[in-house]
Every structure is written in structure tokens, then in C-alpha cells.
Amino acid sequence: MRRISLVVATALAAATFAAAPAHADQTFTGSLTTSDPQAVITQPDDTTQACSFAGGATAPAYVDQVTLPAQIAGTRSFVLHVGSTSMVFAVLYVYRNGVCVGADYTPDNAQEASAGVIDVDGITFAAGDNITVKVAGVPPLDWSLTVVQPEPVKGSARSAASGRGAKFVTLPAAMSCQTHSAVLKFSRKAKRSAAKAVVRANGKKVKQIRTFKPRKRVVVKRLPAGATLSVVVKLKNGKKATVRRSYWSC
Incomplete structure (x- = not known):
């Protein structure tokens, strides 16, 4: 058996x-x-x-x-x-x-x-x-x-991004361990529908965006060595959409 x-x-x-x-x-x-x-x-x-x-x-x-x-x-x-x-x-x-x-x-x-x-x-x-x-x-x-198993690549994402906010903003596959920063990209849907977006690292607010240009690089700086990034997108209709992604420690 x-x-x-x-x-x-x-x-x-x-x-x-x-x-x-x-x-x-x-x-x-x-x-x-x-x-x-x-x-x-x-x-x-x-x-x-x-x-x-x-x-x-x-x-x-x-x-x-x-x-x-x-x-x-x-x-x-x-x-x-x-x-x-x-x-x-x-x-x-x-x-x-x-x-x-x-x-x-x-x-x-x-x-x-x-x-x-x-x-x-x-x-x-x-x-x-x-x-x-x-x-x-x-x-x-x-x-x-x-x-x-391999050791994780420092700064790389632990898993895919999750949450409804993924249709408005793309979180990177890795954050930079050298500069402790991450690059976000907002979509055309964000330009049409979003009023503002708040970025948090491990729950702490690190950036706020009010102008959305599709595919333009938005750099988030001063991130901790290991972080969970979240972006809360407040829509023009009053609703909110959130996306999260966690990263291996630098």
C-alpha cells in the first residue's frame, strides 16, 4: 500500500x-x-x-x-x-x-x-x-x-500581490535592498477612477499620491529591511480598493 x-x-x-x-x-x-x-x-x-x-x-x-x-x-x-x-x-x-x-x-x-x-x-x-x-x-x-530549497532572494516578493487594488496599481516583484525603495506603477483605471492612494509599509504611512499617470514610475523610499507594502486606493465614487504584497528581509 x-x-x-x-x-x-x-x-x-x-x-x-x-x-x-x-x-x-x-x-x-x-x-x-x-x-x-x-x-x-x-x-x-x-x-x-x-x-x-x-x-x-x-x-x-x-x-x-x-x-x-x-x-x-x-x-x-x-x-x-x-x-x-x-x-x-x-x-x-x-x-x-x-x-x-x-x-x-x-x-x-x-x-x-x-x-x-x-x-x-x-x-x-x-x-x-x-x-x-x-x-x-x-x-x-x-x-x-x-x-x-533555495534561500530566498533578499528583497524579493514572498508571494503574488493580493487584493482588489491590483487593478489600479502594480506592486513590484522586488524592492531594492540598496536604496530601501520600491517602484509602483498605476494603471489607466487609476487615472480614470482614483481620487488618491495611500502607501503603507508595515502599517506605517510612507507616501500619498493624488496624481496618476499610467505606467509612470512612482518611487516609494525609506522602506524597512523587510516590509509588507499596502496601497489603499480611494476611488472617486467613495469606495476603497486595497492591494498588499510582502517582501523578504534585506
Whole structure:
């Protein structure tokens, strides 16, 4: 019976549960059995990590699958532990948004071979990409997969902007750690409909705008090292629309 569990590489106090940081490494474990789905797999290129190559073999196998979102942009490594006696029966495939972008089935060196390790390194993902990892082989096969997450880029956005105000103003993908500033751009809808806009950083007012020129850069200065920016747009009809975005600390 298929069994997959997740262990996040971060310390938690007893009886305390909290969301792991977006950049925490993650470890998944499972057992490949005959109740898992079957598929015809392609032989990866063990030199380039390509998912297949001309003349490569195909073979039937059982497959386990792990999916997770890329919460931050960056390059990730995928390390599969299967035990040295099972090396020839395990293949590791990595997918970005449904497209295979890396695979391997052999250890890189004698040390990895003795430890029962297969890895796929240097796969780049954008924030929001869907990551799928497939472990293929012949049961029974116990496996452990560690996804080595990148450190967040300083000043980059933690997530997409949220809120109705996004139709009136675009918050940047990153703030400048050098100048502690961010560049906003207002839309044509803002020019037609907005009376004023108030920008706040971590709840503190840092700028007010009353003139809106579409696509003109509006620079917000003196921002804290790590900030949540919010823009409250007051419309000419009296209503308000807010947009927010959080950024990693500088």
C-alpha cells in the first residue's frame, strides 16, 4: 500500500505546529508497492540529467509521486535515498509545471553509491511553479526524498500581490535592498477612477499620491529591511480598493 509522509527540516517544540518557512528543506518518505500506478518509463541521460535521449531504453515500472509548490524562486536539488542494494531499480524524475526538466538513475560517485543516493541538481523554478517528483522502480522499495530549497532572494516578493487594488496599481516583484525603495506603477483605471492612494509599509504611512499617470514610475523610499507594502486606493465614487504584497528581509 502506498505510504507517503512529509518531514520538514525545521525544529518544532513538542505539541506545537507551525507553517515551515518557504525556504526550509523538505523530506518525503514512501514505499513503492505493486498497488502503485504503473507506467512505461524512459531511460534518463546520466551525464546531462536529461529525461530521455535518442536510443535510450524504455521499461515498465511502478511509480510514486510527490507534488509541492515553489514558494520562492531559485535553484533546487532533489536527493533520493533508496538503499545501495536497490540502486538499479530506482529512477528519479523532476517536473516543472508538468514538463520533465531533470532525471537520473545512477549515483554520481562511489560515496553516493554506497549511501544509496540518486540526485538531480540545479533545477531552477520560479515562484508559483508546480513541482512534481516521480520515483519509479520495482517493488518493494522504501525511499526517502529530500528537496533542498533555495534561500530566498533578499528583497524579493514572498508571494503574488493580493487584493482588489491590483487593478489600479502594480506592486513590484522586488524592492531594492540598496536604496530601501520600491517602484509602483498605476494603471489607466487609476487615472480614470482614483481620487488618491495611500502607501503603507508595515502599517506605517510612507507616501500619498493624488496624481496618476499610467505606467509612470512612482518611487516609494525609506522602506524597512523587510516590509509588507499596502496601497489603499480611494476611488472617486467613495469606495476603497486595497492591494498588499510582502517582501523578504534585506
